[in-house]
Amino acid sequence: DxxxxxxxxxxxxxxxxxxxxxxEQNLGHDTMYWYKQDxxxxxxxxxxxxxxxxxINETVPNRFSPKSPDKAHLNLHINSLELGDxxxxxxxxxxxxxxxYEQYFGPGTRLTVT
Amino acid sequence: GEDVEQSLFLSxxxxxxxxxxxxxxxxxxxxxxxxxxxPGAGLQLLTYxxxxxxxxxxxxxxxxxxxxxxHLSLRIADTQxxxxxxxxxxxxxGTYKYIFGTGTRLKVxx
Numbered sequence: 001d002x003x004x005x006x007x008x009x010x011x012x013x014x015x016x017x018x019x020x021x022x023x024e025q026n027l028g029h030d031t032m033y034w035y036k037q038d039x040x041x042x043x044x045x046x047x048x049x050x051x052x053x054x055x056i057n058e059t060v061p062n063r064f065s066p067k068s069p070d071k072a073h074l075n076l077h078i079n080s081l082e083l084g085d086x087x088x089x090x091x092x093x094x095x096x097x098x099x100x101y102e103q104y105f106g107p108g109t110r111l112t113v114t
Numbered sequence: 115g116e117d118v119e120q121s122l123f124l125s126x127x128x129x130x131x132x133x134x135x136x137x138x139x140x141x142x143x144x145x146x147x148x149x150x151x152x153p154g155a156g157l158q159l160l161t162y163x164x165x166x167x168x169x170x171x172x173x174x175x176x177x178x179x180x181x182x183x184x185h186l187s188l189r190i191a192d193t194q195x196x197x198x199x200x201x202x203x204x205x206x207x208g209t210y211k212y213i214f215g216t217g218t219r220l221k222v223x224x
Contacts (some may be wrong), residue, residue, distance in 0.1 A: 040144050040216075041200055096210070103159070
């Protein structure tokens with residue numbers, strides 16, 4: 001069973017379009033995240049949600065709008081896509097109780113904007 | 115500010131030990147993590163260590179933590195070609211907050 005899943009795995013689109021990426025976790029975790037990994041593999045946090053509430057918004061353009069309909073889902077909608085948005089986007093989840101607070105990552109969505 | 119640094123590349127021969135190093139700046143980091151990323155895949159959690167420990171061993175993996183110097187290392191014993199990947203160190207300086215290093219690309223030569 002996949003713990004953290006994302007769809008689609010690949011997304012190719014043109015500048016100016018609007019697109020969404022979906023994420024689901026079946027680990028029962030209470031916190032979910034979106035990360036952006038650039039071409040140099042540098043990983044940067046974008047958002048985190050705890051129990052459906054936005055906790056962290058790391059200076060991300062407001063063209064990016066996360067939505068958490070429930071604790072198991074965190075979707076990312078991007079408006080007016082730009083060339084610089086091309087990257088791999090990772091969803092992750094963790095549990096803010098207990099020990100370790102380990103994050104578990106999805107397989108990533110490779111977004112290419114042409 | 116909070117920062118995590120790693121060397122970018124490491125090359126070892128199959129069967130040798132690999133040691134990947136990491137330094138972090140935030141002394142309030144309570145947990146430190148190692149992740150592995152294979153090509154085209156997500157980050158896979160390998161292990162983590164609590165800040166009041168100085169060593170943790172898990173099969174071929176040994177994590178050493180020097181809290182005074184804010185230095186973390188991951189030793190992989192008997193490195194195999196399947197260990198070739200990017201290894202990320204991460205710190206947790208606060209609630210919901212994780213800082214990732216730049217990643218170390220490990221290449222294992224047959």
